[in-house]
Amino acid sequence: MTTAAPPLTRQRTETSAARAAQVWKVYGAGEAQVVALRGVDVELERGRFTAIMGPSGSGKSTLMHCLAGLDSVSRGQVFVGDTEVTGLNDAGLTRLRREKIGFIFQQFNLLPTLTAQENILLPLAIAGRKPDQDWFKTVIDTVGLGDRLGHRPNQLSGGQQQRVACARALVSRPEVVFADEPTGNLDSRSGAEVLGFLRRSVTEYGQTIVMVTHDAVAASYADRVIFLADGQIVAELTGPTPERVLDTLKSLDRPAPLETEL
Template identity: 70%
Template sequence: MPTSASLVDHRSPVAARAERVVKAYGSGETRVTALDAVDVEIERARFTAIMGPSGSGKSTLMHCLAGLDQVSSGKIFVGDAELSAMKDKALTRLRRDRIGFIFQSFNLLPTLNALENITLPMDIAGRRPDQAWLDRVIETVGLADRLKHRPTQLSGGQQQRVAVARALASRPEIIFGDEPTGNLDSRAGAEVLGFLRRSVDELKQTMVMVTHDPVAAAYADRVLFLADGRIVEEMSAPTAEAVLDRMRRFDGRRES
């Protein structure tokens, strides 16, 4: 039986990809195209941010890449698995076993303590956590002294750290974050973003985050900019200032 490490070593450098993906809602005169023939590759063990004006398709792209929304045409892959060809049961199993999610709302169960919330998805799936990995995740997100606390006993930033640890605990191939710091103040948001950054650098996790915040995007290795359902630009090694300048140009173009 191959170890987790040996499996990682033989994986493709691409964690997920979209090929000529179209996502449209409605038909005829009421048809709205949210994604317009999008091609993109998400690199493994890298942090990718997705940005764009309201209505640009950034959340739709993430939902399609994560298998939460079906494409109208084109193909979506996670690793070598084609999500766009899967039936519901297989897709549900793939999302459970290979994909992690972090949402703006923390989605913690109030009756469970932090550790129980972290391991809940694996408990439901009937899988035992890898204890060494779980310990490392808990250390990375700084929760070792909060494991017995219930969500009401934790700050917003600590609750989101529990959600981050929950997403990391099953060692998914890729984690998607939908505005994961949107409900946090700037200090707590920076704290959570730092943990996401560490999970990429130290745990070799693959992270994709939709955000409207240039400061959050600056934690990523790469930023994809969407406009009108298309990827119009990307930026490597972003800074908050460079991202903000790019977003201002978007706004200026829309107003002209």
């Protein structure tokens, strides 16, 4: 027998789209144990574009997956808006992701048998919701897909497919959109188109974007860049430029100076 999801736990977080409080993530045990996140505290503000960066193995993707409810935490708390993610059962997590979160992945994840329009509206169809036609038109106009809605994914370029994926993430007007290397499979021109759309969705429509990327140019589209190393937040930039991002990344590769106790 199927049981209904319990009420979502509420926590007052007026300015936060998502928040992590003393979050640890540990995989394995004993000699095979890997600590991916070490007591991370971070608040991601509504209506801002935040990029998460760091060396390979720094924990950036793990942090995003924990914030999005795609992975559980070993210790600590995660909130999306005023909903506590930690402790939700599978039904609660499904509802949270359906109602409050949008996702954009490197691999597009479009269904090949559906048209662009059907792919965009799929999350709403699954949730049994009708689209807001005015918002749907705004999203389609912004991504420039008006003449491609009847095309299937194999009839679209990589950049167009990713723009379909972006539109799909935004059409339900989620609390926050998590983007995992959204330009990783695109050429520079297509990548710039997708990043420009994400930037406009924040500036013009107040959307919240959290993007994991290794690309300094992509990160420069953000309002804020958070840098991780060894599972901890070690630096932050606001108003980033590609040059400042690269300089910060280079500094993470340098050994820290020895500290002397006084």
